[in-house]
Amino acid sequence: MESGLKKRVVLVMASSSGLGKAISRQFISEGARVMMASRSWKKLEKAAEEVSRDMKNKALYKACDITDPNQIKDLVATTANELGPISVLVNNAGGPPAGSFDSFGDEAWQKAFELNLLSYVRTIREVLPFMKKQSWGRIVNSTSSSVRQVIENLILSNTFRLGVIGLTKTLSQELASHNILINAIGPGRFDTDRIRQLDKALAEKNNLSVEEVAKISLSRIPLGRYGDPDEYGRLAVFLCSEANTYITGQTILADGGMTKVVP
Ligand code: NAP
Numbered sequence: 001m002e003s004g005l006k007k008r009v010v011l012v013m014a015s016s017s018g019l020g021k022a023i024s025r026q027f028i029s030e031g032a033r034v035m036m037a038s039r040s041w042k043k044l045e046k047a048a049e050e051v052s053r054d055m056k057n058k059a060l061y062k063a064c065d066i067t068d069p070n071q072i073k074d075l076v077a078t079t080a081n082e083l084g085p086i087s088v089l090v091n092n093a094g095g096p097p098a099g100s101f102d103s104f105g106d107e108a109w110q111k112a113f114e115l116n117l118l119s120y121v122r123t124i125r126e127v128l129p130f131m132k133k134q135s136w137g138r139i140v141n142s143t144s145s146s147v148r149q150v151i152e153n154l155i156l157s158n159t160f161r162l163g164v165i166g167l168t169k170t171l172s173q174e175l176a177s178h179n180i181l182i183n184a185i186g187p188g189r190f191d192t193d194r195i196r197q198l199d200k201a202l203a204e205k206n207n208l209s210v211e212e213v214a215k216i217s218l219s220r221i222p223l224g225r226y227g228d229p230d231e232y233g234r235l236a237v238f239l240c241s242e243a244n245t246y247i248t249g250q251t252i253l254a255d256g257g258m259t260k261v262v263p
Pocket residue numbers: 013014015016017018019020037038039040041043044064065066067092093094095096115142143144145157187188189190191192193194195
């Protein structure tokens with residue numbers, strides 16, 4: 001199957017580590033022109049070097065705090081100037097803090113809204129003119145398995161990621177006539193810094209060791225292991241490829257079978 005992504009311009013948000021970095025690596029391996037973005041220039045420099053190692057095409061990178069609309073505008077303009085018109089956007093973000101309803105006041109809710117929902121709206125708004133002009137575009141919004149089954153102690157994440165699903169479905173209707181396909185993907189438990197932090201938070205909350213928490217998590221995953229971030233990257237690449245011509249408005253989980261609800 002040909003991905004048709006060679007030389008296509010791809011923007012991957014929140015990509016200096018974990019899932020975003022792995023998604024970037026998979027696009028690079030398809031020959032795409034990739035721009036990686038997150039807050040830390042230093043982390044990005046290292047990540048871009050790593051995902052481009054031994055490849056002819058090298059990922060570019062630019063520091064961008066996705067909670068700042070001006071930085072998003074600047075990032076999109078720079079990407080188009082340096083790489084060409086953007087054809088693919090992968091929205092991703094850092095995770096909001098763990099906690100239950102009593103843990104958060106308005107400020108934390110506002111911050112999570114801006115990080116995990118509004119940033120997606122803003123990047124989509126900026127890239128759409130390029131996609132509409134090409135009559136071709138692919139957008140993937142990365143969320144969490146919590147959009148199907150809420151996760152204990154993660155009320156901010158559980159709430160705002162469902163907003164992303166509503167956004168994705170609605171935009172799939174509005175953008176189809178421009179040949180722009182938009183889908184959401186959600187990870188179950190992939191081996192990244194974020195998951196290690198969450199295991200630690202849950203261990204503290206429940207007076208358990210991190211190893212005990214990880215053991216309980218693993219027992220809930222039919223495939224019996226945490227995912228490798230590159231497995232997630234390949235899902236994003238397929239949905240954004242020329243091989244995907246008819247899937248839009250969907251939410252697809254990569255979770256090793258962990259989520260038991262029927263959509
Ligand atoms: P991670 O390894 O902690 O990576 C998070 C990325 O987000 C980093 O590259 C970080 O880079 C960037 N970031 C954070 N805040 C940002 C901001 N304001 N502006 C720009 N970039 C920002 O986490 P991950 O495991 O890859 O997870 C990615 C997302 O998926 C998170 O929202 C997480 O909650 C969600 N998720 C992950 C899993 C999983 O299994 N790993 C499961 C469910 C949901 P800088 O520090 O350089 O900004």
